[in-house]
Amino acid sequence: MSLWVDKYRPKSLEATDYHPEIADRLKALASSSDFPHLLVYGPPGAGKKTRILATLQQLYGPAVEKMKIDVRQFQTASNRKLEFNVVSSSYHLEITPSDMGNNDRVVIQDLLKEVAQTEQVDFSGKHRFKVVIINEADSLTRDAQAALRRTMEKYSGNIRLVLLSNTTSNIIPPIKSRCLLVRVAAPSEAEVATILDKVCKKESVSVVETERSQVLQLMAAHSGRNLRKALLLLEAMVMQNDHLSLKTPVIQLDWEGVIRDLTASVLKERSVAKLQLARTVFYELLSHCIPAKVILKTVCWELLRGVQRDSLKVEIIELASVFDERLSLGQKAIFHLEGFLAKVMVAMEQ
Amino acid sequence: MSSILTQTSETPSESQHTPWVEKYRPKNLDDVASQDHAVAVLKKTLQSANLPHMLFYGPPGTGKTSTVLALAKELYGPNLIKSRVLELNASDERGILIVRQKVKTFARLTVSNPSADDLARYPCPPYKIIILDEADSMTSDAQSALRRTMETYSGVTRFCLICNYITRIIDPLASRCSKFRFRPLDDANALARLAHVADTERVNREAGVLEQVLRIANGDLRKAITFLQSATRLHLDGDEVAEITNKSILEIAGVVPDEVIGRLIAASAAKDMEKLFTTVNDVMLEGWSSVQILSQVHDLLILDDSLQPDQKSRISRVLFETDKRLSAGADEHVQVLNLLSQLSLIL
């Protein structure tokens, strides 16, 4: 048996616990004869993928659950052979083109062309088309999106696209106009707590009864309305403790703890030594594959929590915004992270 | 996309799947609504069969492509149209290589003689047409490669360029064409057209839905029709169309509810940073697009009469900064928070 995140994933649209209107809508679409291209967006851990898979199950039946991974090869313009992974079942395909970096355009063109040109042989299938899920659609380059648009038009008879992304800002308007937008919001804390409760009951987790709802509420708050994180957190806490009560410490993620310590020490006192300490911390975080923007955001939030003066808060937020842009446009993250902290320290001194 | 020109009659099941935009495209020049000037000129050329190179420009969804296609249909009739018209839009490869090969080859071909039957029914002028749709996304190199081709083969080929911003077309090309400006549709016309579509498709709707659709689409008729189609799809409950409400239109369009924007502005005006922080956090976790939020905040504030002009100018500056950073790819949450905290200093 697998992690609780996987075990308690709803496998059908009816089984989803929150956002019933989305489930209804998707069901309606699936049962109609005309399934459009979809663009599903929302914050991470909200349940987008789960709902897509449930929709697929509605479209094609349980055969979609049997998935396997293939490695496909393709050739770039400069005659370099690259490999990428395709998760597939008999009725659908799933790819993450942004893994290929700048070559994602070729992936989309070649793969979709190949898929589209093979007709569905299975006559028992309810639909003529295959579904292609594209993950991380907001990381696609402009070229890839242009190629996608072309492919959407050409092959819409055989393929239906489902694009998954966190935001729609990076998707070009022609694609947005060709897709149906489905917004999946993060579940509220109460909804997260309800789900945690359900899992606890099923797994007979020992919780102090009187404190049950508070404990679960606390965990839901710590997860930041990210259901994946909440379920993993629950499982980890069960493995680390025998009983759950208000006294059991909620597990802090190490990288968050590191950032918290750094900001606490900066709030206390500012000096060049602190900047040196910050540099080593930033290097370490970056080498642990924490994205630089996440580091910036978390440092900013922690600082805001600790600072009292409102005007200082405004300044810090402005600095964060400036350096966020620099991180996007520039290449060396460490320069900008350190610069942000230096300027914040200067602002705090005034 | 298979060219619209080559679409023959479809089976009933397929006709369900064709976008309404295609289905209700004007089929002749008379159908084209509210572009009187351009249509008048083109009608005259129909008679004289002497067409210049054309450059159509204007905001999206105003009928540029439709006009050209209608023109082509009227000139050549369904039989000749495949051999006489080449259409390339932004979905096709239009790099400099393609210009040199495909376009040039097509331009060079001699014009086939039309059959007597066709000659009787349609003007069938002795030249071909190349339609370059969305020409402003062609690179300037590709556009330069086009100049000479236009001149050399102007005897047998006419070019028609369609674009949104005329400044993106290089001067040499623009000077070779006669320009036609397409104005945004006026509301009455657009509404009438939309109502016609809705009625033909038997769309069950609430009152005021069509006006709202037009408002959201910003005068872009194509967008409006697409919205309508998506809404209809969503409300299909096994071949039955439930009533489309205003709310669902907003949801499909991804428009942020006014109430949410109001909350944000209120928190900003209250100058309470704590509250602002939590409000923004909640809103972002709902998944709304930051660009949409930005645009709606802009509409709300700039059109607000209670604010002073100097306040408005400072607000504009803040909006500009945020937009710039978002288009650079910055993190949405941080930028929206910054937007509102800067606004709190102004409001």
Add this chain to the structure above:
Amino acid sequence: MSIEEGKTPEISGGKDILLELVPEMSPAEVNTNSLPDFLFRANGGVSTLLSLEGDAAYDSAVAPPLFTLKAADSLLLGSPARDAVLSSDAPAFSFKASDSFLLSKPVSEPTDTTAPPFTFKVSESSLLGKPEPSSSSRPSLSNIPPAYSATSSRPKVDAKLLNGREVSFKRRCRKQIDEGITGMVDERHYGVNINELYSRLELMNLVNEDRPVRAKKPTGSVLWAEKWRPNTFFDLVGNEKTNRYILQWLKQWSRAVFGQPLERSGKLADNEVNPDPFQRPRKKILLIHGPPGIGKTTVAHVLSKQMGYDIMEINASDERSGVRIKDKVHNSLTSMTFSGKPNVLVADEVDGAAENGFIRVLTDLIYHDSRAVANYQREKSRGDRKKQPFLMRPIITICNDLYAPALEKLKPHCEILSFKKPGERLIRERLTEVLRLERKLGLFTKKEVADVVNVNGGDIRSCLNYLQFNSGDKGPSVSQTSTKDTQVNWYAIVNRLFSRNNRPAVEQFGELTRLIENYSGNNYDKIINGCFSLYQLVYYHDEGLRKPAEISDWLYFNDLLGSNAVVSDGFDSLSYSTVVVLKFWDLFSDLNNYNSNFRIPNLDYEHFQAFQHNYTLIGDCLNSSLHHALAFPVSLRVLLQRQSMSLEVLPLVNKIILPEFQKQASSANRSILMANKGNKAKVERAAEILHELNIEIHNKRNIETSTFALEFEPCYDSVVAFTDILEKQLAQKKTVVLPVLAEELLKFTKKRRSPAGAVETDATTKGETKRPKHTNSMDFFKNRYDELNNTLNRDMSEDRKRASAQHRIWVKYHEGFSNAVRKNITWNDLWEN
């Protein structure tokens, strides 16, 4: 001989002569101011103005100045005080050996009465070191009598053996030593008068000053990097533990190759019993990776030679694609060499882009070998043995970039060893040794050597190159701005940038601008990165943190320039980077830093390596590639994104698989631990999850501490754990928890495989390497059916046998989608997925 006016004395004899200038006046009369200058000119040569700079202490007793005149030169003497000297009117004088004469000014010239007359004495002999014209230019040791005379007159020693036999021994005859090649006296030649040798040496040195030092091979000069390659184990610099590990690994091959028994009877390095029939190490290919120039190839060569192998090297310069390389490899691995020593295949630079053919050859070897082993273990000889040979020779592969895509297929079969840069002290010692042997030690100060080591960052080869090509006549200067070597330059520039002296700022600014603009490197990134790393460590004057804040804007500017260059080909804008560099000087330079030599830390590179490692680890986890065994199951992978892995999934999963036990103190005893129900449940659950996530527990050897410890495979600690304290805590916890987990996991997997429960014929094949085609699927299945039936009957316990009816084995082969139509899978795959 006195010279008469107007006559030209001749020098004859073809000999060089010495000209000695002796003033005729007494020293007291000579005073500095009145010493005239004399013009000497040889035939057709340039006039040389020789001024006799006498000091007040000019003493005739002191050896008068000497000038060498070549034979057949005529000397023009005249007073150059006036330009008239150079006219052709001036008489020429010639000299003859052993003449002395009085030279005085020609009467026709207006005389300078103050100029004293000088006597010129010509003498020949007493030149120091002047060789006999007839003798050869260098003394040869042939003049030295050999220590022992010729054979016939060699002394004999008589001896009597225990059994009464008499034998006589002749003294060994020493060989004649020809020192001609090295130009040096061979110091190992005893019995020679060392003092005489020394004096001859000095002679030679003086004479040969202009002659280039001849290297080992007479064909031009040899690169020091080649000449001073280590030949023995002790000469290797750095990475000692790794070298020993390689030796051990090679030693394990000894049994297979030489038939020697191992010391520890058949145990692998990690104390497990070796299933291999030849007791070879488990991973048969060694992969060494590390930065360039630290000695990877050298180590492979030296160690293989020491273990008694011959080296067959295949590197990037060889044709490595196609059939020919396959033949070459097979030949080297299976045939004997002329020297009688077995071959080791050293494949250098395997991370090239186009090496797929070659890598495939290697992986095929491994594959055939493993199949042969499997067959051997089942005691089935499959037809022609030759087609499935065992791999009987070690293979060492070397690369720079461990994460090159070409290596993906090779890595699972390799023992991966990381070579780090050797320590600076070791490199310095080696460099000093080389310099001493090359007799260039005097040219470099200790500080300069240290600088060279610093700049080149552990790359011994480039240090040697630098030293070699800067040990020319002029001598080196590490900080000299005129050198073209950019590696040194940036280092020196960075150091300069932080120092300030008392001169006016504008002047210093100008100087620095010129310095930087002359920098011939590609871009200023190295300098800027160096400044960035260093600025926090130097002393500078600042209020609060204003300066770091300011420099961050400039760094952003520089960043934009770089992006602009890449994106829109605007390389011109890169020249504006000089401004950024100068800004560093403006902000951070200080008088206190004058002339100090800073060590620039290079945190960037280390962290980049760590990042690469973690990035690949996460990638393997999510993607199939060929590490399918290490990846998460498909159903889980579908739900995860790369970003969420490092942020939340891996940290929490790590906590899940390492449960916290109650009463950990008394943990040694497994049964006590498991007796607690809560613990038992946790352990079982953890084992379940480990199995699901394809994480195994292995006994791994830690190279640093040379101990064995249980460890997860793959280990996500590097992604998850921060700071050393947390890592230590984790390590401690692991020693407690992992043994228990390992046992539970084993139990769990056995349970999973047994057919008692539902047989899981889940034909989810994950991406596989190509397997050879079987002749007939039906036969294949028939064979396996029998075998499986036997295994089944053996494994099942009695009651189970009774309970279950006759088992039939159903196999359902799911045809996958698209390219799975003709895919052969082996029986093992179905069971061991």
